[in-house]
Amino acid sequence: MRIKNLQEYHEAYSLSVEKPEQFWADIANEFDWIKPFTKVLDWSFDDYSVKWFEDGQMNITANALDRHLKTIPDQAAMVYEPNEPGDEAITLTYRQLHARVCKFSNVLKAQGVTKGDRVCIYMPMIPELAIAVLACARIGAIHSVVFGGFSAQSISDRINDSQCKLVITTDGAVRGNKTIPMKETVDDALVSCPCVETVIVKTRTQTPVSMVKGRDLWWEEEEMQASDVCTPEAMNAEDPLFILYTSGSTGKPKGVVHTCGGYMVYTAYTFANVFQYNPGDVFFCTADIGWITGHSYLVYGPLLNGAISVLFEGIPTYPDAGRFWDIIKRHQVNIFYTAPTAIRSLMGFGDEFLVGKDLSSLRVLGSVGEPINVEAWQWYDEKIGKGNCPIVDTWWQTETGGLMISPIAGITPLKPAFATLPLPGVQPILVDENGKEIEGNGVNGNLCIKYPWPSIIRTTYGDHERCKTTYFSTYPGLYFTGDGCMRDEDGYYRITGRVDDVMNISGHRIGTAEVENAINMHTGVIESAVVGFPHDVKGQGIYAYVICEHPTINDELTRKDILATVARVIGPIAKPDKIQFVTGLPKTRSGKIMRRILRKVAEGEFGSLGDTSTLLDPSVVDSIIKGAL
Numbered sequence: 001m002r003i004k005n006l007q008e009y010h011e012a013y014s015l016s017v018e019k020p021e022q023f024w025a026d027i028a029n030e031f032d033w034i035k036p037f038t039k040v041l042d043w044s045f046d047d048y049s050v051k052w053f054e055d056g057q058m059n060i061t062a063n064a065l066d067r068h069l070k071t072i073p074d075q076a077a078m079v080y081e082p083n084e085p086g087d088e089a090i091t092l093t094y095r096q097l098h099a100r101v102c103k104f105s106n107v108l109k110a111q112g113v114t115k116g117d118r119v120c121i122y123m124p125m126i127p128e129l130a131i132a133v134l135a136c137a138r139i140g141a142i143h144s145v146v147f148g149g150f151s152a153q154s155i156s157d158r159i160n161d162s163q164c165k166l167v168i169t170t171d172g173a174v175r176g177n178k179t180i181p182m183k184e185t186v187d188d189a190l191v192s193c194p195c196v197e198t199v200i201v202k203t204r205t206q207t208p209v210s211m212v213k214g215r216d217l218w219w220e221e222e223e224m225q226a227s228d229v230c231t232p233e234a235m236n237a238e239d240p241l242f243i244l245y246t247s248g249s250t251g252k253p254k255g256v257v258h259t260c261g262g263y264m265v266y267t268a269y270t271f272a273n274v275f276q277y278n279p280g281d282v283f284f285c286t287a288d289i290g291w292i293t294g295h296s297y298l299v300y301g302p303l304l305n306g307a308i309s310v311l312f313e314g315i316p317t318y319p320d321a322g323r324f325w326d327i328i329k330r331h332q333v334n335i336f337y338t339a340p341t342a343i344r345s346l347m348g349f350g351d352e353f354l355v356g357k358d359l360s361s362l363r364v365l366g367s368v369g370e371p372i373n374v375e376a377w378q379w380y381d382e383k384i385g386k387g388n389c390p391i392v393d394t395w396w397q398t399e400t401g402g403l404m405i406s407p408i409a410g411i412t413p414l415k416p417a418f419a420t421l422p423l424p425g426v427q428p429i430l431v432d433e434n435g436k437e438i439e440g441n442g443v444n445g446n447l448c449i450k451y452p453w454p455s456i457i458r459t460t461y462g463d464h465e466r467c468k469t470t471y472f473s474t475y476p477g478l479y480f481t482g483d484g485c486m487r488d489e490d491g492y493y494r495i496t497g498r499v500d501d502v503m504n505i506s507g508h509r510i511g512t513a514e515v516e517n518a519i520n521m522h523t524g525v526i527e528s529a530v531v532g533f534p535h536d537v538k539g540q541g542i543y544a545y546v547i548c549e550h551p552t553i554n555d556e557l558t559r560k561d562i563l564a565t566v567a568r569v570i571g572p573i574a575k576p577d578k579i580q581f582v583t584g585l586p587k588t589r590s591g592k593i594m595r596r597i598l599r600k601v602a603e604g605e606f607g608s609l610g611d612t613s614t615l616l617d618p619s620v621v622d623s624i625i626k627g628a629l
C-alpha cells in the first residue's frame with residue numbers, strides 16, 4: 001500500500017488508471033472483511049451510481065480499533081490537548097479507545113438506535129466527539145456531525161433533513177477564553193424537530209442546563225451502566241457510514257453521503273501515503289471533526305493506520321499565537337496538518353511567538369481547505385518547517401471523502417502553492433465552459449474527474465436527483481468539482497478557487513445563496529446579493545449588497561442587526577465582513593444578478609467592469625460604485 005519513491009508513485013498511478021479494479025482490490029484486501037468482496041466496481045456517471053466492493057461486508061471500527069488490539073493495544077491512539085494549556089492532556093490507547101467506543105455503542109443500542117438510524121452529533125473537540133462518531137459506525141448508525149459553530153436553526157435544518165432520532169451534545173464548550181452554550185442551542189433547535197426521541201449530554205463546562213424528563217440523558221450515567229463488549233455490526237460496503245452537510249451554490253446545504261467500504265479504503269490509503277506516516281509518528285490535524293478534514297484525517301484515516309492522532313480543543317491564538325508550536329513541542333508532533341487561514345493569521349502575529357519554540361520533532365507539514373498563497377507557503381516552509389519539512393498542499397472536498405491532488409511527502413518534487421499531481425486512482429481533466437477537454441500543459445480550465453475513486457460521494461441524502469444535477473450534469477459523463485484549476489508546463493495542478501457561487505471563508509464553505517437568504521430574513525430588507533472578495537487572512541471575505549425598504553435611520557446599527565440575524569440563522573462564520581446599502585442591483589433584462597460586476601466592485605476594481613450593456617439599468621452600477629468609495 002505504501003509508495004516509497006517517485007518511480008513507485010508513477011507505477012502505482014499507471015496501474016490505477018490501466019487496471020483500477022485490480023489496483024483498489026489489492027489495497028482493499030489489506031483490511032479485515034467480515035465477508036470478502038468479489039465485485040470491485042460498478043459505476044455510471046451518466047445515470048449516476050457508484051458501488052465499490054459491493055458484496056463485501058466489514059465494519060470500519062473493526063479495522064480502525066480491533067485490528068490494532070493484536071499489535072499495538074497500549075500505544076496511544078488519540079491524544080487530547082485541552083483548551084487550557086495548563087490542564088492535563090489525556091491519552092487514550094487503542095485498548096482504552098476501543099473499550100470506550102464499545103461502551104458508548106451499547107449506550108446507543110440501549111436507546112433503541114439500530115443500523116441505518118441517523119444520529120446528530122453537536123459537540124466541541126473533546127475525545128467523546130470521536131467516541132460518539134466511532135460508536136455510531138460500530139453499530140451501523142449513520143452519524144451526521146454538525147460543526148459546533150452552527151446556529152440552532154442550522155442544526156434543526158440538518159436534523160430534519162435526515163430525520164435523526166438521537167442527538168449527542170455537551171452542556172457547553174470552551175474555546176479560548178469563551179464559554180459557549182451547546183445544550184441550550186440544541187434545545188432551541190429541537191423545538192422544531194419532532195423526529196428526535198433522545199438527547200445524550202456529556203458534561204464539559206458544568207453550565208446549568210435544562211434536562212427534559214424522558215428525553216435527555218447524561219452521558220456519564222449511561223456509560224457507567226454499559227458493558228464494554230460490543231460486536232461490530234456487519235455492514236455492507238455500500239451501506240452509508242455518515243452524512244456531512246456542505247454548502248453548494250444554491251439552496252440549503254446538502255447532506256453528502258459516504259459509504260463504509262470505499263471510504264475506509266481511500267482514507268486509509270491516502271493518509272498512509274500522502275503524509276508518509278511511520279509507526280509511532282504523532283499526527284496533529286487542527287481541523288474540527290465537524291468538517292470533512294476532521295472526519296477523514298483526524299479520526300478515520302489515522303486510526304485505520306494505527307496512528308497517534310492529536311485532538312485539540314482550543315484555538316490557535318489562546319493563550320497566545322504560539323499555542324500550536326507549544327502543542328507540537330509538548331506532544332512531539334511529527335506531522336502537522338492545518339489550513340492556510342491559520343498560517344496567515346499566525347504569520348500576522350509576527351515571529352516573536354516562534355522565539356524559543358522547539359519544532360525539531362516536525363517532519364512533514366500539510367495544508368488544506370483553500371488555496372495557499374506563495375507568501376504563506378514560504379513562511380510555513382521556512383519558519384515552521386525550517387526548510388526541512390516537505391509541505392503537502394492537499395486539494396480535495398467533502399464530496400471526494402479523501403485527498404485527491406496532493407504531493408506525496410518527501411517524494412513528489414514541490415512547487416510553492418501547487419497541489420502538484422493527482423494521487424493514484426484520481427483522473428483529473430480540465431474542461432472549458434462547453435465541457436470540451438482542454439488538453440496539454442500550460443492551460444486553465446474547470447476541474448473535473450473522469451473516473452470514480454473509492455470515496456466519491458454516493459448521493460445527497462434523500463435527494464439523489466440533486467446529487468446528479470449538482471455534480472454530474474454540468475459536464476455530462478464527468479464529476480464537476482466546482483473549482484477552477486491551472487495545469488502548468490510541468491503538468492502540475494494549481495487550484496485557483498471556486499468558479500461557482502460557493503465562497504471559501506477561512507477554509508469554510510459557505511454558499512452565497514445561504515447568506516442572502518439569511519440577510520433577507522431581516523426585517524426591512526428587500527433583497528440582497530452576496531459575493532466573496534479577497535481577504536488577507538481569511539482568503540475570502542463576505543461582501544453583501546443590501547436593498548432596504550427605506551433608508552435606515554442608523555446604518556451602523558442596521559449593519560449590526562443584519563450580522564446578528566445571519567449569526568442566528570446560519571452561525572457566526574457566515575457573518576458578512578462588509579455590508580453596503582444600495583438602492584438597486586445590477587440585473588440583466590432576464591432578471592439575473594450580474595455577480596461579476598459586484599465581485600469587481602467588492603475587489604475595488606472600478607475601472608474594469610467589462611460589458612455592462614446587457615444590464616436593465618446600467619446607472620445602477622454608478623451608484624453602487626459611488627456607495628463603495
Ligand code: WTA
Nearest residue numbers: 368369370371393394395396397398495509
Ligand atoms: C477548496 C475541504 C485550494 C476548493 C477539504 C474545494 C482547496 C473546497 C484546497 C472544498 C487546496 C480545498 N487548494 N483549494 N489544497 N483544498 N480547497 O468541502 O475550493 O470544505 O472545492 O473540503 O475547498 O471544501 P470542503
